[in-house]
Amino acid sequence: MPFDPHTAPLTAEEARVLATLVEKSRTVPDSYPLTLNSLASGCNQKTSRDPVMQLSDGQIQEALDNLRRRSLVTEIGGTRTSRWEHNFPRGVGVPDQSAALLCLLILRGPQTAGELRINSERWHRFADISSVEAFLDELQSRSEEKGGPLVVLLPRAPGAREQRWTHLLCGPVDIAALAAASSSSAAPAxxxxxxxxxxxxxxxxxxxxxxxxxxxxxxxxxxxxxxxxxxx
Known part of the structure; x- marks a missing residue:
């Protein structure tokens, strides 16, 4: 069954855990798959996170158990401790490039196509902004047979030059509220x-x-x- 964020959305904790696994698999491959402790550090780090979260080991373990039941993560048993790896592209039904963009939106909040291209350097090198926009358009126009759209383009915020994108993996979003929050965070203090x-x-x-x-x-x-x- 295709991943459908409208009927079976991820919780905020599940989304953070899943996206962190994807991030670390690309940015620190030597440490991947991740132990629970390493995953907790990644989920709760203060940089490159919007919002910053403080998840307990219990919350992370619960999220992992739920994600495993949905075939989005896999536990790898070891001699000393278990490690975890993601199954994001196959589980959600998107190519690696789209998976990178979705996880960046989960971890860093709404972003423009240009911001996504810059922030994805260590994940996947897109040739130009147009290639980023092409994958975003594909995610936005995802058919209902495949589970429906996974991203939405927010209205242009007052004073902003470009529109920002946000993900729909946690279900429908309040576009007006997100646009307002994105505008206030993007505006220079x-x-x-x-x-x-x-x-x-x-x-x-x-x-x-x-x-x-x-x-x-x-x-x-x-x-x-x-x-x-x-x-x-």
Whole structure:
């Protein structure tokens, strides 16, 4: 049966576990398949994650058990400890390139095609943005017989140059809320820039005032000063 996010969506925990397995299989192949401890570190890392999560070993194990029942992960028994590997492309029914894009969207939140191309460098090297868009379009137009679309293009956020994509592996999304959140996270934080601009304006005003006072004192003392000292 094809993977259908509408009738059997992944939970947020299952999606994070599955995408982390895919990520580590590509970025640290020497450490893959992963132990439960390694998987927990990957799921809960603070970088390259949106949102940042703090999953317990129990939550991760429950997610692994559920994913195994859906043939999306496989447990490999060892002499000392079990390790886990994903079956994402075959289980979801997508090529490796699409799997990389889907997992990046799971781990990092909504992104533009350009951001996905940059972030996928260690996963899969796409020739250009057009090739990324081609795979995204294919995921968006996925037929109902195959389980329906796996991504959706969000409306362009105010002030944004490009639209962002998000995944549907956890079921339908609130497009308006995601678009708003994507807009606020994409917009540069103005606080520091505004504070710097205000500080510069204040300093310039103080310098002008000091130059004016200096010019008055020099005039009273009959001292002539150069124009570049008194100010423009």
């Amino acid at each position: 103005p606080t520091r820039d505004n504070a710097m601009a205000e500080r510069i304006t204040t300093l310039e005003a103080e310098v002008a005032s000091l130059r004016h006072a200096l010019a008055q004192i020099c005039e009273q003392l009959g001292i002539e000063i150069e124009s570049n000292t008194a100010g423009n």
